[in-house]
Amino acid sequence: MRIGVLDLASSLISIDSTNPGKLELEIADFLGDVLEDLGFNVERQRYSMRMNLFAYRNQERVRLLFCGHLDTVPPTEGWERSPFSPKVMRGRLFGLGACDMKGAIAAMIAAGVEALAEDKEVGVGFLLTSDEEVGMSGAKLAAPKLRDLFKNLRLCLIGEPTDLRLVTCHKGVLRATLRVKGVASHSSIPERGVNAVHIGINVLKRMMERGIPQLAHPILGRPTLQVTWVRGGVAENIIPDSFEAKIDARLIPQETEDRRKLLMDIAGEWGERVELEFGLALPPYEAPEIPEIAAISRIMGTVGLDSRPFGVPYLTEASVYWEKGIPSVIVGPGDIEQAHRPNESVYITKLALAKKLYRSLVLLLNRG
Template identity: 35%
Template structure:
């Protein structure tokens, strides 16, 4: 099957983040097995979704991982000019949810599988396809934890997020959390008889704003834009009516950290501030939503040199968005980003990828296979 035909199949599965992915997993597994590939399905703790790991070549020898996620963001926003879960061709563009982020990469890799299978690989090519990346990389950690039993320690991992087929060596880490404050409802004319959850959470919001301002003073890492870690309040929900004392309020916080900074530590002061509200009679719940570490691959790393040779383009130092690459690096596996398409098209109506981009990606991964043969 050609990459475009495979992409059509993949886009047809509405594998929206946070939902079961049984159908897309079954199709990919069957496709790989039809080419004689050894496939391991790795169910996650949710029970209704899985990661997939496959090996072509000698698994006991160090090789390379081609990593991508099978989930996509929802497509409920307005502006789509066709069914987002049915690939539409127009000239050299192919439209559909996930076409760029990142089923295009999966399609190019799967299209290369017959070529891999025909190569006398001395080093293996591994395919690592994850779930719920769009919810903060929830699936990949379960798969990475299983790698020691699945293969020899890989020489590197290529994460195929859309990068215009230019390799990228670094990105920031991220952590997100939800704070829920519960007070006591009542009539607004008797504030002395209630506990206003919105008033209470305001102190944490003010503190978060001050922390965000403080981070602009450094430390700095010039490869990023902005060159410092950041923090924000992303959502705020609370209250029923203006004459009811609000008994519940929720806020969600996000931190993005430069290399060497654990993003969870940026949220820790906010959690400490929130927990002091319990001394005033409020119930406080802090829930971590997601977290992944930063990626920082040295410019002279063998993996960076390899991708420069395979693509013919000098790797880019860093990008602002995050990926699963940092998780592989934390596990002791060098990682780099390189995939087809433009991140600027992702998470938007009429997301698309160009035919030439798919072919360029397939050519790159097949060239990697020849290096391993």
């Protein structure tokens, strides 16, 4: 039995799985039913109002596991048509999630079905998660089960948009909220107050000066620190008594100094008026040198793809799986330039090539 990549991707796009928003229950139930109809064993891992899916055939032979996320970001302004109405034109499939990453999920499932049609004993496995776009709670919940479910698992393949390049490393993330408590007064007598905005600006300036390690990774480049959101003040004639800012730090693998402690020490220089609360924190990822990744590189070369190791600045679920000792590579048909933007799309030729690549990898790594 075969399944059309374009048809399945279009069906997935038509289901609203925005996060925050509609979330993933509907799309997870739909895909669970599709996979069961295709002959896969399906385990639904439901939590809160969300669901992860594990699906497999010949699970003892699954060394390479296909991984993807079911959620999308909410649509932004500027869509020319409904983001949930898939449309094929100019050689592309348009729709929310076409690139990130419903197209990749469709290619993975189609590849698995074709591999089983060629060899019914080949191992094929999928992990489809919820909440990748916000907190990665789905991957965090699923990761501890992987070794028990797939005893011979060697590698996850994550279908995030890489334009079918072999991504073996990416930066980590550390997010924090800076809060400053001041004292309000009339702006004509600032000495009677404590300006929380002034303090906040000085703290952030010090963090930008001293909170970024002077290091560089040969592929990922330098670590970063960005202020992404600020709020402070009530009116133009009042000394502000509060200030708040969001901070996004991106980490590289060779950072040995704890960035969390570094930022805490800087904030601590201003005493009790300054508070730093940490949010999402995941380490950088760098794949180990294992035979399976070398084999993937060789196969990519045979189908005309760039097989050189590549890195990306954004975060993926590889960080979560690596915390459980499971390595990953990231290879997907989408282009990150198309993700999280109006009129998101993916080339149909890239979907077809992804299916061909994924099928070859399953037949190479999950036999015998």
